[in-house]
Amino acid sequence: MSRIIVVSNRLPSPRSSAGGLAVALTDCLSATGGVWIGTSEDIATEPGQRLRPLDETESLFVKMGFDLTRQEHENYYLGYSNSVLWPVFHGRADLMDYREEYDISYHALNARLAAMIAGLLRPGDLLWVQDYHFLPLAAELRRLGVSNAIGLFLHIPFPDTNDLQVIPDHVELLRALLDYDLIGLQTQRDVNAFLGSCRTCAGAELMIDGSVSAFGKRTAVASFPIGIDTEGFALEASRTLPPRHVEDPERQHLIIGVDRLDYSKGLPQRFLAYERLLETHPELAGRVSFLQIAPPTRSGLRAYSEIRAELERLAGCINGAHADIDWTPLRYIHRALPREQLGSLYRRARVGLVTPLADGMNLVAKEYVAAQDPENPGVLVLSRFAGAAEQMTEALLVNPHDRGAVAQAIHRALRMPLGERRARHASLMRKLLEEDITWWSTTYLKRLRDTVWHRKIVTAQ
């Protein structure tokens, strides 16, 4: 059987948020004796030229790491990946900080990684590349003569053409993407955006089977909405007791938000919507409490320290204006929580607030629903701009920029009759169970195999 080789920025660890991904891929990788490649946590003084096998307690697949130098961390990771691609792909071209040294480092890292991977590949191996850190990886591998099947899954949204064109070398990025056999995106919206950009920027031809042809190459493109380990998450949430100090549900309704601290997650807008709720519904004073958990990421980038300062200021203002001796309306926790605590907190919360301004999928929306007690479930208030909104139509869908509408949706969620809550939860859950993380990985890999099979037949004819 052919091995599966996964490449991702981070390697899976029980602590990392790649949790669901690791669950899904462990089975496929173990069955094929596969390899998972990612950056190690060490900083090297010289760019390494070899992949290093890591830690390997009794895992059935091999984890291999490559070290970044401090300069690569600055220029490739914080620079091109997170100051160019991340903001632009999330519709924040205004935050792009493009520098030539970032661009050079990004391409050099991908070329170096390609050379390391090429030395490891056997005929028949399938390569599955994860996310925006490695857009040119397939092109670099093809340059080295690698003809194995290579697929990409992009976890973040694909930008509209106008945004994409802000990146100086966007045509080169598109040209490189066409070296993948299959490009998987989160939503149909992303597929349309990608095809639109290929047409506008590269005069690409769209084929009847959904593939795209440009630069003399052809790539299959489709959406594969990522899921979670729905059953496992639901079971764990029902078994774990909520942490102490969470208020009595009879007295106070809990509203919860859980996000990495990122400007794409719409946190200031969310805080202001909550404030609007308190202003327009004074009878809720002392009866609701909003808990926002937002661990830091990518510290070192200005956009991230700015959003942190803004949230701290807003939280202070809202509590200053509305708190009472025995009531804190908003609690804001700036660190990660253990996953098992997260599940029981979700279950305890009457409202899940997931209101990003742009998001590839958003797994918190799915985890919140999976964690609910089906007999007495809470209600999900979900941004239409999260990829999850394409599937989760029974949530209360909102425009996160519209404070009044979000406040109204929270109010509606708090007052929603039990029958309606159960019905909405049941249909959301049906889909989450059907299209879970295992469905996602098997569907993607099947499509990748079929694509390559089809290519072989066409070439043979």
Ligand code: ADQ
């Ligand atoms: P992220 O932007 O990281 O992922 P998301 O999908 O919400 O966003 O996943 C975050 C994960 O981290 C969730 O599993 C959540 O439980 C966990 N997490 C967040 N805050 C936490 C905390 N305080 N403590 C513990 N755990 C916490 C990217 C894309 C998304 C896409 C995913 C998967 O940006 O759009 O859904 O990849 O494809």
